[in-house]
Amino acid sequence: xxxxxxxxxxxxxxxxxxxxxxxxxxxxxxxxxxxxxxxxxxxxxxxxxxxxxxxxxxxxxxxxxxxxxxxxxxxxxxxxxxxxxxxxxxxxxxxxxxxxxxxxxxxxxxxxxxxxxxxxxxxxxxxxxxxxxxxxxxxxxxxxxxxxxxxxxxxxxxxxxxxxxxxxxxxxxxxxxxxxxxxxxxxxxxxxxxxxxxxxxxxxxxxxxxxxxxxxxxxxxxxxxxxxxxxxxxxxxxxxxxxxxxxxxxxxxxxxxxxxxxxxxxxxxxxxxxxxxxxxxxxxxxxxxxxxxxxx
Amino acid sequence: xxxxxxxxxxxxxxxxxxxxxxxxxxxxxxxxxxxxxxxxxxxxxxxxxxxxxxxxxxxxxxxxxxxxxxxxxxxxxxxxxxxxxxxxxxxxxxxxxxxxxxxxxxxxxxxxxxxxxxxxxxxxxxxxxxxxxxxxxxxxxxxxxxxxxxxxxxxxxxxxxxxxxxxxxxxxxxxxxxxxxxxxxxxxxxxxxxxxxxxxxxxxxxxxxxxxxxxxxxxxxxxxxxxxxxxxxxxxxxxxxxxxxxxxxxxxxxxxxxxxxxxxxxxxxxxxxxxxxxxxxxxxxxxxxxxxxxxxxxxxxxxxxxxxxxxxxxxxxxxxxxxxxxxxxxxxxxxxxxxxxxxxxxxxxxxxxxxxxxxxxxxxxxxxxxx
Numbered sequence: 001x002x003x004x005x006x007x008x009x010x011x012x013x014x015x016x017x018x019x020x021x022x023x024x025x026x027x028x029x030x031x032x033x034x035x036x037x038x039x040x041x042x043x044x045x046x047x048x049x050x051x052x053x054x055x056x057x058x059x060x061x062x063x064x065x066x067x068x069x070x071x072x073x074x075x076x077x078x079x080x081x082x083x084x085x086x087x088x089x090x091x092x093x094x095x096x097x098x099x100x101x102x103x104x105x106x107x108x109x110x111x112x113x114x115x116x117x118x119x120x121x122x123x124x125x126x127x128x129x130x131x132x133x134x135x136x137x138x139x140x141x142x143x144x145x146x147x148x149x150x151x152x153x154x155x156x157x158x159x160x161x162x163x164x165x166x167x168x169x170x171x172x173x174x175x176x177x178x179x180x181x182x183x184x185x186x187x188x189x190x191x192x193x194x195x196x197x198x199x200x201x202x203x204x205x206x207x208x209x210x211x212x213x214x215x216x217x218x219x220x221x222x223x224x225x226x227x228x229x230x231x232x233x234x235x236x237x238x239x240x241x242x243x244x245x246x247x248x249x250x251x252x253x254x255x256x257x258x259x260x261x262x263x264x265x266x267x268x269x270x271x272x273x274x275x276x277x278x279x280x281x282x283x284x285x286x287x288x289x290x291x292x293x294x295x296x
Numbered sequence: 297x298x299x300x301x302x303x304x305x306x307x308x309x310x311x312x313x314x315x316x317x318x319x320x321x322x323x324x325x326x327x328x329x330x331x332x333x334x335x336x337x338x339x340x341x342x343x344x345x346x347x348x349x350x351x352x353x354x355x356x357x358x359x360x361x362x363x364x365x366x367x368x369x370x371x372x373x374x375x376x377x378x379x380x381x382x383x384x385x386x387x388x389x390x391x392x393x394x395x396x397x398x399x400x401x402x403x404x405x406x407x408x409x410x411x412x413x414x415x416x417x418x419x420x421x422x423x424x425x426x427x428x429x430x431x432x433x434x435x436x437x438x439x440x441x442x443x444x445x446x447x448x449x450x451x452x453x454x455x456x457x458x459x460x461x462x463x464x465x466x467x468x469x470x471x472x473x474x475x476x477x478x479x480x481x482x483x484x485x486x487x488x489x490x491x492x493x494x495x496x497x498x499x500x501x502x503x504x505x506x507x508x509x510x511x512x513x514x515x516x517x518x519x520x521x522x523x524x525x526x527x528x529x530x531x532x533x534x535x536x537x538x539x540x541x542x543x544x545x546x547x548x549x550x551x552x553x554x555x556x557x558x559x560x561x562x563x564x565x566x567x568x569x570x571x572x573x574x575x576x577x578x579x580x581x582x583x584x585x586x587x588x589x590x591x592x593x594x595x596x597x598x599x600x601x602x603x604x605x606x607x608x609x610x611x612x613x614x615x616x617x618x619x620x621x622x623x624x625x626x627x628x629x630x631x632x633x634x635x636x637x638x639x640x641x642x643x644x645x646x647x648x649x650x651x652x653x654x655x656x657x658x659x660x661x662x663x664x665x666x667x
Contacts, residue, residue, distance in 0.1 A: 194353075
């Protein structure tokens with residue numbers, strides 16, 4: 001038995017070593033930094049320990065703005081993208097003609113470069129000296145007044161960011177949901193048909209519970225992904241997100257690490273741990289709910 | 297409720313342009329009497345499941361009509377036909393308890409047909425009691441054994457008191473012992489409810505043991521319809537003869553000549569002077585397929601049928617003699633003999649005489665029965 005154990009550890013060693021060096025050690029390090037005041041990478045010194053970093057970050061208006069942006073982004077994009085993805089998957093599942101074509105079309109954003117997509121969004125939304133952008137053209141066509149989506153009011157910028165995020169995360173969700181829908185045994189639908197189940201009832205009582213594990217998987221990963229949003233905002237608003245008022249928590253952490261020549265690793269670590277705490281809490285709540293609602 | 301199938305045909309168009317259409321069911325005409333248990337029997341791909349789907353309404357026939365009693369149901373959707381269907385894999389909703397599964401069909405009823413909650417519960421319990429699953433009402437299907445799941449599926453199909461109950465390979469997912477038990481159970485439930493029941497199976501033993509009538513199908517065409525024993529005793533063609541009975545019938549190449557039946561060189565049966573063989577056959581000179589049921593052999597030193605002996609398997613009640621014959625190349629012949637006969641295993645050959653009523657002759661070309 002002991003021999004067996006030693007062997008097992010031997011086989012696990014490569015993974016443990018790599019995980020230890022590149023995952024566990026940095027994580028612990030971040031935790032340590034977050035309690036060390038004014039830590040400096042170059043000199044490896046700090047002036048004291050305590051909760052000052054957290055207090056600073058939580059009072060920093062830039063962080064609060066980033067937190068607010070992130071929460072709005074999460075609250076809007078996760079339910080919307082999952083819901084729309086479900087609708088599109090249902091539609092894809094029920095058509096026969098051109099099904100493959102549409103599946104490919106809906107999957108394209110997934111394989112498209114984030115920054116290239118950002119460029120497309122610029123063309124769609126950005127106001128320049130020469131043009132108001134495609135979307136504004138449509139708005140004025142219908143008699144509305146042009147809005148500056150990139151440098152304009154907060155809600156317009158948030159709209160573009162949410163729109164972009166939803167569009168980018170959609171393909172993966174559609175992929176997962178179409179395969180989940182396709183894997184529901186046709187016999188369940190036949191049984192429901194014979195019992196005269198209405199379409200709506202078939203969906204709510206059979207389809208939805210059957211694919212609920214996948215939906216919860218998507219919601220949880222969606223939450224985590226949206227909390228970690230950063231590159232999307234950069235793609236649209238450029239690197240100076242604080243100036244645009246569109247920073248996210250990860251963006252804030254990044255700025256703290258590398259911004260302003262030298263950076264503030266202690267503040268960055270504290271912000272990272274706050275983000276971690278939020279994500280952990282939300283995921284736990286999610287799992288608790290799904291434990292009650294997902295049936296098998 | 298009697299079920300009438302009138303020239304029922306289902307053709308599946310070929311998927312790609314090449315190749316021909318698949319005729320799954322061809323010109324099926326049959327009147328299933330009220331309150332009977334009917335078995336649709338055939339090898340896989342013979343169209344029996346398609347027939348069931350046509351009756352249930354999950355498939356629409358290419359031509360032909362279906363009547364339940366006097367009602368033409370051909371154009372009705374499944375939910376308006378008043379059927380209960382038990383799927384091969386039971387198709388129980390895994391996220392619902394047994395109670396919820398059985399209640400589900402009732403909860404779908406709308407308008408005047410909708411029952412009060414109490415009546416629904418009562419009916420569900422009644423159905424559960426009928427299949428003896430009432431102690432497991434709050435369990436999920438995954439927490440039940442295969443046989444119990446089967447019962448729940450039957451209860452769900454019965455709870456609306458369908459006019460016709462359809463079972464698709466109901467026993468194929470059960471182990472051998474449970475299968476025996478469950479088929480008795482299906483018989484009992486069918487008798488108690490008196491609902492006309494049609495079930496599909498590829499297992500001839502299953503079909504023969506519990507049905508009032510069996511329909512033997514092959515390649516979409518009905519071969520024979522009748523009481524199980526009648527079909528066994530009196531097969532219309534070689535296919536039916538081969539398909540029914542375990543061990544299977546032994547088939548030889550033979551010849552009728554000068555009023556005698558020859559298998560290879562052995563003149564095994566005297567047709568002349570017998571009143572069971574037609575005069576025409578007694579005078580004929582033609583090649584035939586000879587089918588002999590395993591119980592048609594009697595070991596007899598003076599018997600004309602000479603076979604090479606392979607093995608003698610004693611199985612308690614009776615003995616199975618495995619042997620070979622030059623007129624049946626490549627296959628072993630199995631004879632079941634009563635315990636009162638002894639076969640000397642040390643000898644290389646064994647001689648049989650035949651029971652004439654267990655010998656069937658089929659046309660060499662059409663494989664139709666000629667005697």
